[in-house]
Amino acid sequence: MDTQEEAFQEKMMRRALALAKRGEGRTSPNPMVGCVVVKDGRIISGGFHEHIGGFHAERNALLHCTEDPAGADLYVTLEPCCHTGRTPPCTDIIIEKQIARVFVGAMDVNPIVSGKGVRLLREAGIEVKTGLLEAECHALNEVFEHYMTAHLPFVDAKYAMTADGKIATATGDAKWISSDASLKEVHRLRKHYKGIMCGIGTVLQDDPMLNCRIESGVDPIRLICDTHLRIPMHSKLVQTASDIPTWVLAGPDIDPQKQQTLEEQGVEVLSCGLNADGHVDLNQAMKMLAEREVDGILLEGGGTLMADAFAAHLVSKVHVFIAPKIVGGENAKSPVGGQGVKKMSQAIQFERAAYRQYGPDICMTGYPVYGK
Numbered sequence: 001m002d003t004q005e006e007a008f009q010e011k012m013m014r015r016a017l018a019l020a021k022r023g024e025g026r027t028s029p030n031p032m033v034g035c036v037v038v039k040d041g042r043i044i045s046g047g048f049h050e051h052i053g054g055f056h057a058e059r060n061a062l063l064h065c066t067e068d069p070a071g072a073d074l075y076v077t078l079e080p081c082c083h084t085g086r087t088p089p090c091t092d093i094i095i096e097k098q099i100a101r102v103f104v105g106a107m108d109v110n111p112i113v114s115g116k117g118v119r120l121l122r123e124a125g126i127e128v129k130t131g132l133l134e135a136e137c138h139a140l141n142e143v144f145e146h147y148m149t150a151h152l153p154f155v156d157a158k159y160a161m162t163a164d165g166k167i168a169t170a171t172g173d174a175k176w177i178s179s180d181a182s183l184k185e186v187h188r189l190r191k192h193y194k195g196i197m198c199g200i201g202t203v204l205q206d207d208p209m210l211n212c213r214i215e216s217g218v219d220p221i222r223l224i225c226d227t228h229l230r231i232p233m234h235s236k237l238v239q240t241a242s243d244i245p246t247w248v249l250a251g252p253d254i255d256p257q258k259q260q261t262l263e264e265q266g267v268e269v270l271s272c273g274l275n276a277d278g279h280v281d282l283n284q285a286m287k288m289l290a291e292r293e294v295d296g297i298l299l300e301g302g303g304t305l306m307a308d309a310f311a312a313h314l315v316s317k318v319h320v321f322i323a324p325k326i327v328g329g330e331n332a333k334s335p336v337g338g339q340g341v342k343k344m345s346q347a348i349q350f351e352r353a354a355y356r357q358y359g360p361d362i363c364m365t366g367y368p369v370y371g372k
Helices: 003-024 057-062 088-094 117-122 134-140 141-152 180-192 202-208 256-264 282-291 304-311
Strands: 036-040 043-047 073-078 101-106 127-130 152-164 195-198 223-227 246-250 268-271 296-299 315-323 348-357 361-369
Touching: 003 036, 003 057, 003 073, 003 101, 003 134, 036 057, 036 101, 043 057, 057 073, 057 088, 073 134, 088 117, 088 256, 101 134, 101 304, 117 127, 134 141, 141 152, 141 202, 141 296, 141 315, 152 180, 180 296, 180 315, 180 348, 180 361, 195 202, 195 304, 202 246, 223 282, 296 304
Parallel strands: 073 101, 101 127, 152 296, 152 315, 195 223, 195 296, 223 246, 246 268
Antiparallel strands: 036 043, 036 073, 315 361, 348 361
16 A cells, blocks of 8 residues: 555544544444545545434435445444444445445444454455554544443543642632633533533532533533532522433432422432442442443542542543642642542552643643552
């Protein structure tokens, strides 16, 4: 294969990746997938998985071709499915439309598919090439892949802090640490994840909405860890629960009358066990949420909840927004509470750390490595 042909194939897969991202926030718990159909060096169609329950990318693309796709090449970011779920198998329509070659970005980790889709296509006489821009295609669906393999939500711990590691002043004032550019990115993250989680302390102090306030945004399910069901009836979360799904994760010893009143307002109360510190058992909570098809969660604190999540090794990724400000003060809060480790050698380290600037702020992303 010459360099020019390789460059063209990568260009087509990048086009498919761009299409896939258009489904962000609407496909959960399915992956984001994009597809491009090419014939005689020309794109004759493109499609993506637009929303859960809708046709997959390949079927969307093949049903909207500008000409007969027989003999065409198909570029798809994820291995075509070969089973009937919410929609028919994509392998069926690829074979039916007589596609000549299929370029697959990433293989599907879902055991129902996992190599079977590619095998079916090859058995039908279709040439299949895998691994085109594989790393990018896997990264696109890190939430889906974690959910499929760990059977738990992918948890992204997000917090903003000053250059000296503070999330508020000693008086509790925290508005605003981040720049407008950083806040815009946070709302994009809220669109990206199925759920957003915070502790009752954050609710009592900030009375947040925890919604997505960007154009074409999708509100996440609001998940509140509230052991003793202290959430105020007048809070914004309760007052808007009929419009935005709001689930409270509470301990077993709660006021049944308060629970009933909350549920009448549209809040769903989920009963959880407690950990050794008397907080909501996050391991149990995450299993419960996974069963409800919550595949990804943006964890927005506060410090006690962050500490519990890291201690339970539940955090898969971090977004740390660092503002060029100094607050000072021994009593000013830091983003992760709890007892902490006793030795620096015991600190949780991040791999694949990356940095990006939003306005004057720096955002560090990374993936925690536990047990090192």
